Amino acid sequence: MSSGGLLSNIEIGSTANIQAAREKSLNYSIFLFGALLIVGFYHLAMFLFRKNDYSSLYFGLFCLMTAVRTLMTGEGYFYTLFPNADFAYFRKIQTILFYLSAPMIVWFFSSISPDYFHEKIVDLSLYMGLIFSFLILFLPMSQFSTFNTVYQIWCLFLMLYILTRFILVLMNRKKEVYLVVFGGFVLIFATFVDIISLSVFINDSWPTAIKAFFQNDDYSSTGQLIFVIAYSLHLAKMFSDSLAYKTQMNRDLDKIVLKRTEALTMANDLVERQKVKLEKANAELEKLSTHDPLTGMWNRRKYDEVLAIEWKRCLRYSHPISVIFIDIDYFKNFNDTYGHLAGDDCLVQIADILKNSLSRSTDMAVRYGGEEFVILLPETNKNEALKTAHMLLKKIEAHGIPHSDSLVNDYVTVSIGVSSMVPSLSSSPEKLVAEADDALYQAKNKGRNQVQYS
Numbered sequence: 001m002s003s004g005g006l007l008s009n010i011e012i013g014s015t016a017n018i019q020a021a022r023e024k025s026l027n028y029s030i031f032l033f034g035a036l037l038i039v040g041f042y043h044l045a046m047f048l049f050r051k052n053d054y055s056s057l058y059f060g061l062f063c064l065m066t067a068v069r070t071l072m073t074g075e076g077y078f079y080t081l082f083p084n085a086d087f088a089y090f091r092k093i094q095t096i097l098f099y100l101s102a103p104m105i106v107w108f109f110s111s112i113s114p115d116y117f118h119e120k121i122v123d124l125s126l127y128m129g130l131i132f133s134f135l136i137l138f139l140p141m142s143q144f145s146t147f148n149t150v151y152q153i154w155c156l157f158l159m160l161y162i163l164t165r166f167i168l169v170l171m172n173r174k175k176e177v178y179l180v181v182f183g184g185f186v187l188i189f190a191t192f193v194d195i196i197s198l199s200v201f202i203n204d205s206w207p208t209a210i211k212a213f214f215q216n217d218d219y220s221s222t223g224q225l226i227f228v229i230a231y232s233l234h235l236a237k238m239f240s241d242s243l244a245y246k247t248q249m250n251r252d253l254d255k256i257v258l259k260r261t262e263a264l265t266m267a268n269d270l271v272e273r274q275k276v277k278l279e280k281a282n283a284e285l286e287k288l289s290t291h292d293p294l295t296g297m298w299n300r301r302k303y304d305e306v307l308a309i310e311w312k313r314c315l316r317y318s319h320p321i322s323v324i325f326i327d328i329d330y331f332k333n334f335n336d337t338y339g340h341l342a343g344d345d346c347l348v349q350i351a352d353i354l355k356n357s358l359s360r361s362t363d364m365a366v367r368y369g370g371e372e373f374v375i376l377l378p379e380t381n382k383n384e385a386l387k388t389a390h391m392l393l394k395k396i397e398a399h400g401i402p403h404s405d406s407l408v409n410d411y412v413t414v415s416i417g418v419s420s421m422v423p424s425l426s427s428s429p430e431k432l433v434a435e436a437d438d439a440l441y442q443a444k445n446k447g448r449n450q451v452q453y454s
Contacts, residue, residue, distance in 0.1 A: 029070055032225055036067035039228050058108035059231070065101040066224045069094055095148070096133045102155050103129040105187070109162060112180065116165045128154055159188045183230025292367040294344060295351035303366040303374060307429050310362075310378040315423035322385035322420035323432055324375035325440040326354070326392065329413045329448045331371035333405040346401055346412060347371065353395050357388075374436075382420040382453065389416045389451045397449070413449035415440060420453075 040063030047056040071081075072094040103125040110117035132151050139147075166181045290302040298306075314321045328334070328350065335343040347367075354365040354373055364376040375392070377385055393416055401412035417440025419432055439454035446452065 029073075032222070033067050033070045035225055036063045036070065036228065039232075040064035040067060055108055055111040058104050058111060062101055062104040062108060063224070063228065065097045065104065069097040069101070092136050095136050099129045099133045099136065099151060102158060106158060106162065109165065109180075109184065113165065113169060116168050121161060125158060162188060180231055183227035186230070187224060187227040292351075295348050295367050297351050297355065297365055297367040297373075300366065300368055303364065303368070303376065306364055307376060307433075310376065311423050311429045311432075314378060315425075318422055319379045320381040320420055320422050321432065322377040322380040322382065322418065323436040324377065324385060324389050324392070325368070325417040325436045326373040326375065327415050327440055327444070328371040329408055329415055329444075330403070330406045334403055334412065337403075337405040349399065349401060350396060350412070350414075353399060354392065357392055357395060380420070382418075385418050385420050386451065386453060389418050392416065393449070393451055408447065408449045415443040415448045416451040417441070417443055418451060418453045 040060045043056040043060030043063065047053060047060060050056065072090060106117075106122055106125040110122045128151070132147055135147055162184065166184055169181055290299060291297065292299045310321060313319075328346070331343065331346075334346060338346075350373065351365070351367065354375065358365055358375070362378050363380075366374040366376065368374045375388065377388065380388070393414060396414050397409065397411060399412070402410065403412045404410060406413065417436045417438065419435035419439055421427060421432055421435075435454040439452045442454065443450050443452040
């Protein structure tokens, strides 16, 4: 059976006195409604301008729910405005507002003190509110009492849980939220009184004084107003502290600016003195990052960058691109015979020959690693690449660097592998390089000091 009946004793008096008492109660309800409505919309507006401040969203929704519910409790001013309203329908709305306001206040407290609230309990409060709201929405009023009792017990648990969080906050001396905690205590107490007043727990066996205290159903609205005042004082204090801090910062700003100006002046002088050194160091660093320190040739890192760029360009215009791989024959024997210093000098001489033999600005001579060199020839076909390779082979041999421990000549010689292709979507720079490498190994296997094409 649905619970019902009068919440308070019947008062007897003159018409004027009864009417005055009723108007006083109605005026208070309207005052609560207006105050909570304004505060609710104010905090929702704050959330619109500060999307990351979810506490304003939760608090604003909580205020609006309590404001609307205030019109339906106490003297029931809503039914005075709409005397023909369907009581059962709006009774459901009143109950749903109560069910949804509980998770809103839990989420609000969790948002301002997240370290003290367990995430699963906070989420569960919302799920419970939604589940019970759907039950109330679709079930008849005759079954309200059962669900109300269960949800009221759940709310008592939530209030107890929030109280334990408040105690932890106080124990940890979080002074910045003391006002919020005080208002929270008042709100929870007032809500507790409302729950008992509207529950099946209260009965005639209770002492008269206690029953008289629980003869109302709008204590939570008053508690909400007190909480709003406490929270407003909290925000005002935060604003005041922030303003005081900014004022103090402004007072010290001139001193800070002066000190920083002096420091900047000294720093600028130092920067000017070191600017030339820094530019020189940057130039050296840039050179080191793209050039081989021994021969002064482009290094492999720069080669990889240029190869990728030239490949795309030749792919776009269907132009050929060629690569020449060069390896000094029996260079290990050269080092063993003449020493590493002579080996370094040999590499430098070979590098100079390669660099000075290339006439086009787009051609690129690279020290690939150890005694290996690469010549990159964009827009060069097979015949032109082979012609260049034979020319380099003859120049290096003709240079006449002695190599008594070579098995092919008394002078330093090289083996050369050449590859060439017109880039396509089915080919790649890696394939071009792999073919040149294969051609180099063919030249070595066939006796060295020669050019091979793959």
